[in-house]
Amino acid sequence: xxxxxxxxxxxxxxxxxxxxxxxxxxxxxxxxxxxxxxxxxxxxxxxxxxxxxxxxxxxxxxxxxxxxxxxxxxxxxxxxxxxxxxxxxxxxxxxxxxxxxxxxxxxxxxxxxxxxxxxxxxxxxxxxxxxxxxxxxxxxxxxxxxxxxxxxxxxxxxxxxxxxxxxxxxxxxxxxxxxxxxxxxxxxxxxxxxxxxxxxxxxxxxxxxxxxxxxxxxxxxxxxxxxxxxxxxxxxxxxxxxxxxxxxxxxxxxxxxxxxxxxxxxxxxxxxxxxxxxxxxxxxxxxxxxxxxxxxxxxxxxxxxxxxxxxxxxxxxxxxxxxxxxxxxxxxxxxxxxxxxxxxxxxxxxxxxxxxxxxxxxxxxxxxxxxxxxxxxxxxxxxxxxxxxxxxxxxxxxxxxxxxxxxxxxxxxxxxxxxxxxxxxxxxxxxxxxxxxxxxxxxxxxxxxxxxxxxxxxxxxxxx
Amino acid sequence: xxxxxxxxxxxxxxxxxxxxxxxxxxxxxxxxxxxxxxxxxxxxxxxxxxxxxxxxxxxxxxxxxxxxxxxxxxxxxxxxxxxxxxxxxxxxxxxxxxxxxxxxxxxxxxxxxxxxxxxxxxxxxxxxxxxxxxxxxxxxxxxxxxxxxxxxxxxxxxxxxxxxxxxxxxxxxxxxxxxxxxxxxxxxxxxxxxxxxxxxxxxxxxxxxxxxxxxxxxxxxxxxxxxxxxxxxxxxxxxxxxxxxxxxxxxxxxxxxxxxxxxxxxxxxxxxxxxxxxxxxxxxxxxxxxxxxxxxxxxxxxxxxxxxxxxxxxxxxxxxxxxxxxxxxxxxxxxxxxxxxxxxxxxxxxxxxxxxxxxxxxxxxxxxxxxxxxxxxxxxxxxxxxxxxxxxxxxxxxxxxxxxxxxxxxxxxxxxxxxxxxxxxxxxxxxxxxxxxxxxxxxxxxxxxxxxxxxxxxxxxxxx
Numbered sequence: 001x002x003x004x005x006x007x008x009x010x011x012x013x014x015x016x017x018x019x020x021x022x023x024x025x026x027x028x029x030x031x032x033x034x035x036x037x038x039x040x041x042x043x044x045x046x047x048x049x050x051x052x053x054x055x056x057x058x059x060x061x062x063x064x065x066x067x068x069x070x071x072x073x074x075x076x077x078x079x080x081x082x083x084x085x086x087x088x089x090x091x092x093x094x095x096x097x098x099x100x101x102x103x104x105x106x107x108x109x110x111x112x113x114x115x116x117x118x119x120x121x122x123x124x125x126x127x128x129x130x131x132x133x134x135x136x137x138x139x140x141x142x143x144x145x146x147x148x149x150x151x152x153x154x155x156x157x158x159x160x161x162x163x164x165x166x167x168x169x170x171x172x173x174x175x176x177x178x179x180x181x182x183x184x185x186x187x188x189x190x191x192x193x194x195x196x197x198x199x200x201x202x203x204x205x206x207x208x209x210x211x212x213x214x215x216x217x218x219x220x221x222x223x224x225x226x227x228x229x230x231x232x233x234x235x236x237x238x239x240x241x242x243x244x245x246x247x248x249x250x251x252x253x254x255x256x257x258x259x260x261x262x263x264x265x266x267x268x269x270x271x272x273x274x275x276x277x278x279x280x281x282x283x284x285x286x287x288x289x290x291x292x293x294x295x296x297x298x299x300x301x302x303x304x305x306x307x308x309x310x311x312x313x314x315x316x317x318x319x320x321x322x323x324x325x326x327x328x329x330x331x332x333x334x335x336x337x338x339x340x341x342x343x344x345x346x347x348x349x350x351x352x353x354x355x356x357x358x359x360x361x362x363x364x365x366x367x368x369x370x371x372x373x374x375x376x377x378x379x380x381x382x383x384x385x386x387x388x389x390x391x392x393x394x395x396x397x398x399x400x401x402x403x404x405x406x407x408x409x410x411x412x413x414x415x416x417x418x419x420x421x422x423x424x425x426x427x428x429x430x431x432x433x434x435x436x437x438x439x440x441x442x443x444x445x446x447x448x449x450x451x452x453x454x455x456x457x458x459x460x461x462x463x464x
Numbered sequence: 465x466x467x468x469x470x471x472x473x474x475x476x477x478x479x480x481x482x483x484x485x486x487x488x489x490x491x492x493x494x495x496x497x498x499x500x501x502x503x504x505x506x507x508x509x510x511x512x513x514x515x516x517x518x519x520x521x522x523x524x525x526x527x528x529x530x531x532x533x534x535x536x537x538x539x540x541x542x543x544x545x546x547x548x549x550x551x552x553x554x555x556x557x558x559x560x561x562x563x564x565x566x567x568x569x570x571x572x573x574x575x576x577x578x579x580x581x582x583x584x585x586x587x588x589x590x591x592x593x594x595x596x597x598x599x600x601x602x603x604x605x606x607x608x609x610x611x612x613x614x615x616x617x618x619x620x621x622x623x624x625x626x627x628x629x630x631x632x633x634x635x636x637x638x639x640x641x642x643x644x645x646x647x648x649x650x651x652x653x654x655x656x657x658x659x660x661x662x663x664x665x666x667x668x669x670x671x672x673x674x675x676x677x678x679x680x681x682x683x684x685x686x687x688x689x690x691x692x693x694x695x696x697x698x699x700x701x702x703x704x705x706x707x708x709x710x711x712x713x714x715x716x717x718x719x720x721x722x723x724x725x726x727x728x729x730x731x732x733x734x735x736x737x738x739x740x741x742x743x744x745x746x747x748x749x750x751x752x753x754x755x756x757x758x759x760x761x762x763x764x765x766x767x768x769x770x771x772x773x774x775x776x777x778x779x780x781x782x783x784x785x786x787x788x789x790x791x792x793x794x795x796x797x798x799x800x801x802x803x804x805x806x807x808x809x810x811x812x813x814x815x816x817x818x819x820x821x822x823x824x825x826x827x828x829x830x831x832x833x834x835x836x837x838x839x840x841x842x843x844x845x846x847x848x849x850x851x852x853x854x855x856x857x858x859x860x861x862x863x864x865x866x867x868x869x870x871x872x873x874x875x876x877x878x879x880x881x882x883x884x885x886x887x888x889x890x891x892x893x894x895x896x897x898x899x900x901x902x903x904x905x906x907x908x909x910x911x912x913x914x915x916x917x918x919x920x921x922x923x924x925x926x927x928x
Binding site: 024025028029113115119121128129209210221224225228230232248250251254255257258262352355366370373374375377378379381382383384385386387388389390392393394397398399400410411412413415416417425426427428429430431432433434436437438439440441443452454462464 | 488489583585592593673674685688689712714718719722830837838843845846847848849850851852853854856874877879880881889890891892893894895896897898900902903904905907918926928
């Protein structure tokens, strides 16, 4: 417990975590309008410090260039570090305003009932507490996550990639300066630099309430293996499109091609195409042609492969892009212009394949049958089950959440694209208005005992 | 992954977990009415097997009696084993019917929006998947948990205390017999006997989606430390009542006494009483007298202790029941007729004490001030914050959930008393009804691109 260690023997991580928890607790008595004010102050402070921040960003970029030249860093990672590229700076600032303008996710009553005359129960949405967010190189994520945490009333400790340390430090300094102009404690948002601090923080479940790793599968699993704190993580995205017996040709081509090529590196891109056997010599070759036209490599089972032998593309192109699949193809998140193709004999076989091989992210059926659509949507155990629509629609902005905290591949608390709602939980407020207060001993089955009333109260906010 | 090990090298735990997952997946295509039918079959089957089950229960009781006689088991544990005591058998059966009659928590649309003409998104409640529930001696919990899992559409693996093994085996045999009379696979509910199986199952996060430990703090923490699977646990219940400056005497006495004595062994009983300094010589001695009348031991700080020196109870009684508190008193879940008492100078100090010492379960303020009530309910970071009401109201039945899965001291997914809602999550179903299907490439900011519409759809069920 907190009291068992004196402040003198605190580790730096403990001091950070305690400061975050205490900032969170203090913030509970501050009106939510102050959090919106803080977001506007942050935008202003970032504008004020723009030159200084971009100068720090140039230092990070130079250091990264040395790594790239030495072959120790990829050039795509370097690109992601650059805060001055295109409209990145402006959209980072606009993002803060967008979050400020979203509806407040806290203080919403989701259940209210009168337990007895003058005894009212309210379930009210509230922040979770202290978030520990661990992410990779892109420095603007510091601002993005800080905005989401502040809007939802959570304190946050942020750890970015070490490549963006100089930039991230100045971004978080600007955020703290902005917070100091409000009544929210400036330790509400803190940045840390080292993995050792992360390891120490993962032990402190008395102060930290949720860990959000944004990065690779291995990052998520490493963290899950090393903490008691709940983890809201995004593991892999192995999405499939299934062409049902009754699939329409045009829908099949459009949905498969978009799911694969719209953004192949995204987690909601399709990695597997499942074809009903009855379509192997009809719709499949047309779909294949459309994919080959976009330079998509096809890893085919024997049936779908042999069906392509008479295709019109040159044999050169077929030889270059069509290859036999292996069992591991169907477990692979290609994240590239590659798709694994499989034949099945039935909808049930497709559903079973997806449940055994997909990452339970998003899977789509192309079908004209209502019965198949319904069975697919219920039978496929994924966070998104789609009908005649691209898997790429699985996204918080597209779903209408206004912003995206991440995509959760977990199955509790939040699943699929997560908006601000994923950063809140609820508490129960119970108020007796009776002259004598309310006690449990007066209720029960004996003589003279009261019964619970459970009369719904229709309200969206707590009246006290 | 599943495919990487052949069935021949499967451990028994892996076979159990795979069977549970596959039963869960199969159940997704079975109408929820079948789950209600299963509950009625279970009640019938338990009635049929009553004599056999009670005979097994007598064996468990005899074996336990040997342990009690040898001083290796408490007699209270033995009492909890007895399935034939009072109305326990009948209320176990009635509980199954009660759960059957609750509203279906699955299939409920909680968000629906039209992303574009003919492109509809539905967020629909659905089961979590496979639950691993670990609990202590009481054998009727097998039936209770099985009913909750079936009603909410989750498969479950159950591990009870070894003291009730004979009984639990026959209870779960009756459940499986009942399931075999429905289209739900009989491996939907499985019972396991050994801790080794639990350890092996805790490794299998690809099959098991949620662990629910119902027992001691140390059980919950041990499990949290040894698995990547999310844990919905109930740790301790260290609840406080705060007597605010404006507290009413009668409300103070009633709320404090009920919170302490209504059921001292419960997690929602009060363990700490916090008294505003201005009440130490007015209301506090009256409250103390009421507690002493009920034989409650008071662990007092110097101020509250010295205020009792002129009390009317005999000095003998004061000496026996009033003792100085120590710092650890305020971290102790007494679970007995004992309460720790502390003086504070302000509401803020009370809130800080509770946030630092309570288990964030349920805390209550006695006050006549709206401002204090509001600040306490927001500032105290607990799952229940009450005004002029006993902490003992924190309970799923009293809250109106019809049943209680448990009380969660976690802060994600479900918090406080958990009803069937705590056993569901949601998935997103997206359907294009357009002639061409829907692709993401047609949306965006460029010329001729479509914009997302996000028009709310008002419905409580999915139309396909």
